[in-house]
Amino acid sequence: MSPDVPFRPLPLDLTDVRHLPGPDSTVHEGVPRGTVTELHLDPSGVFPGTTRTVRVHVPAQYDPAHPASLLVLQDGAGFLDPSGDLRVGVVLDNLVHGGDLPPTIAVLVDPGERDGVPDADRPRRERQRNREYDAFDDRYATFLLDEVLPEVRQRWAVTDDRDRWAIGGFSSGGSCALTAAWHRPDDFRRVLCLLPSFPQVTGGDPYPGLIASTPTKPLRLFLQAGHRDLGWDEPEDNWLAEHLRVAAALLEAQYDVRLVLGDGGHDPQHGGVLLPDALRWLFRP
Template identity: 60%
Template sequence: MTIEVPYQPIPVGQTDVHYAHGPDSAPQPDVPVGETIEFDWNDSAIYPDTSRKFWVHVPARYDPAEPASLMVFQDGWWYLDPAGEVRGATVLDNLVHRGDLPVTIGVFVDPGVFPDAEEPKNRNTEYDAYDDAYAGFLLNEIIPEVRKHYSIAEDPDRWGICGGSSGGNCAFTAAWLRPDKFRRVIGYLSSFAQMPGGNPYPEVIPRVPRKPLRIFLQAGHRDLRWNEPEANWLAANLRVAAALAEAGYDFRLVLGDGGHSPNHGGVLLPDALRWLWRSDVGDSPGCCPSSPYSRIERCPEQ
């Protein structure tokens, strides 16, 4: 099947580019608004002495008798904020209402802070590490708390995780090390280039048996140090994408313009979620529908 993409000119300048949000990123008059509940988490065993908030968004169609799918977002409030670039709860409401997604509960988790420390942020320690500590934090602390209140499916094919910048490689690492739990991944402008000890994935991905992951990546032409020989964020993302391609993963890379901004990734969230949750096992039947709000490559002909 061939999907024709409407013509859209590309900007000549690549630095100061802003993508327009589509209708799925705005409240719609015929779509009921779900419920968002705020939680405090101040007693972490995995990240002692940290405090944070997290939010649970429950679409209006949620039925406690039917376990919901799960989507975890890093940098919680940035991804939840209805006036921000990502607008995660609004997108979930719209897609669930139309049946583009199964009923999916969104969990939006802020990084930890040390309230009384000179350097209060624990974000990079949590997000950039190449270990399973953060996945364990979600699986042993946050998600069990969510499950006290809501019914979540056990099937790991119904669990996804999303983040941008350091939250992007955090999402990738959580799924990479715990594919028994997280199998659908979104990484926007992921900070693979600043992982302690270097970006392991271009070497690791081809060396191990393929994991049951479906991965959506977004990278930017003018991301940090885009034309530098070291710590080049664009190049690091492209190397991860190349490794996934060579290893035969079900993945998608969308390359856009602009710098290190959540704008393009936020605009892509509806299409990314539709692509991650497509029902086919092949590529062509599940390509996202044509959209003027994102660059969607042409599907291969059958």
């Protein structure tokens, strides 16, 4: 039976559109709250000279006798902030409590801080976040699999079923998620890309051509695009157009893809509203 989608008029003025969050993004009385543990990784072998914080959100329903699903997110502090747009801890608490997801551990990874200098004090091209997230190679996936996740799995039981492993992010963190999954599809098979920064990938966006010429990988992808993303009405460096090219290539290659196009600019607000349904869709059997 087809679901009914209620009528909603389209806004005519797109200069300042905000999507209102739904109930799954709101704290509710009586819903058990997960715990957050901070891990400090110092130093990194894959990214020498860097240190970073990793936060691990563990649901109240976690039972080590039943290994949990795994969600890895870049820009971890931004995803976890309960007053921000994404609020992944609140979302997971609600979805696990409601039975929409099995107990799921979220590993929230911050970009590295290099040589003790915060990224905000560096020119954009020299920022460690961009070095890690925008590179088209397997180093970031290797960093997660060899350095971050072993630390997590020493402390908590995580399933070996890679169909219950997801990776995601916003902006460069979103394109980074696809890059990690593309290079290591035997480990990361569920991918969340919120306004990914494909035009910013080092050397140029390789995905439309690669997807068309490479045998299909075992990936399921949720893509969120914004009508007013960066350069949306420009002939070059158009982030919306490049994102749609990647989505089209994935669809033509018969990947399991859901693309949601919304009004709004390059910010996580709409992605945060979609996050509960995105996780339901990615983790569906």
